[in-house]
Amino acid sequence: MTADMPWGSPAGERQPLTPDRVRKHEFTRTPLGRRGYSEDEVRTFLYRIADDMAAGDKEKADLRAYIDRMKQWYKEHGLNPEQATGSQTPSVDAINILSRAQQTADAQIAEAEDYARRIVGQARQQYEEMLTEAQRQAEEAANQAVGAYRAGDGVQSAEAEELERRIAYLRTFADVTQVQLRAVLEGLANEVGKLGHVPDKARQFAADSPSVYG
């Protein structure tokens, strides 16, 4: 949906990148055995983004100049541009279009928030269950270890060693679950947060925060 702008389209023939296309851009993976993306491709892409940003900056400068000229014109004709937009009530059609757009936005955000709420709730519940189970097993293993220790006569039995191993494993298991869930929650918190503001004002959350979306 592009209207022909009187000041010409930026960046000539090439279709300018949209934020959405930047976000969804896929890089080729490097050949097997090496991790990451092709460096040349990433570099080329960055240059493209830089070009588009520069074009955008140039366009903004042109627009500012245009606005200044308009203001000047108003001043010369003894008008105040701030009031020139008139204070007549907008048309009912315009009001209804905006109202409908607002309702759509509200519904989408509510749905996304609800989805996030359910996912986090489920994740929390699963984590609780895993942890309780790990605790139960650790408790059991500890009791067995005590029993084995008491039954043994100071000699380190293979059984006791095995139990030590199991306890250590369960502790690690619980820690790992917590780390994984935290990563999931961070990713979700990030996504939920994006619902709260207009995209063009979005600040990057934390560049290094793990994302659940790959």
Place this chain on the structure above:
Amino acid sequence: MDTQALKDSWHLVARSGDEVPLYFYSVLFLMNPDVRDMFPVSMARQRDRLVGALGQVVSNVDQVEGVVPFLQQLGRDHRKFAVTAAHYPAVGQALLATLEHFLGERWTPALAHDWTQAYNLVAQVMVEASNEAAKVSPPWWEAEIIGQENRTLDIAVIRARLNYQYPFRPGQSASISYSMRPRIWRFYSFANAPRQDNTIDLHVRMVDGGALSSALVMGARRGDVLRVGAAVGERLTLAPEVQGDLLMIAGGTGLAPLKALVEQIAFEGPSRRVDLVVGARTSRDLYDLEALGKMAAEHPWLNVVPVVSHDPFYRGTRGYAVDVALQGWRGQHVFVCGSEEMVQATNGRLLDAGVPSEQIHFDEFTSDRGRES
């Protein structure tokens, strides 16, 4: 001014429900596009609040004492949204256009005149209150985060330093917004008595799907900035007439204002025995035991009892905080803070056990589940 005509016309308009504020905000934004940015993307909550406030004003329009304090508070509160006197005419215009649209034939010049007068009065009271407040306090305070500790998977303790002197009393809360989530405000209680260095502590639990609390728990870093409104709420503060020993019941991060009260008693007295029952679902959720243990060791008059409700492996006291607390009730005043659900259930149990309602102190909103302001 024909107040009855105002009320009648408002009731007629209010029948159209959510369409009324929807129409109002569309008119407001179309006529003043720059105002749109002062609001969050989703307007659903906002619409409810607008209708609530308007209804409150209209239904009390003929009794000054009922409506003026409410409007003054509203005017003061709007300072934190960067609302100025210049915004009021635009809102008035949009309101009149909305009433005209929904009343159709019934919108007479006389009624238009009355509504205009009424709105101008409302705007005047709000602007004057806002100007009064501007003489003594900034529109909002900025607080730089100087420490953020994740105590559990979903609870963080945040310490922040305010930019100006910040008057508050233990037990109070303030609406807070975070630079990463602009235009979203939630109430949080302060977890400390006022300090010389102008720092505050907040105990934040991540509400599932809650944009602000998630960001504070997951993303807040040292150096980030919070916006803090003026301190509000009297219901959990320690009034002079509350004498003698105290019993406190905390659920989750509802501990925050109660901890602030304990600090106040430690700093100022008068000396009294305080039993603080700290409830949590599992032992892992007892996120502040270390600090509470230190306080209890330091102050012989303080008794901290952790209670866990859903953790079969917990070796301490198990059950609900209120049941444990009731075993130690000897006629003291009781302070309760936690999630809405916990506060309601706790109050019910206290009343059933014969605690007089005037001795039960609880807040209408909690640090667990801040209302948007």
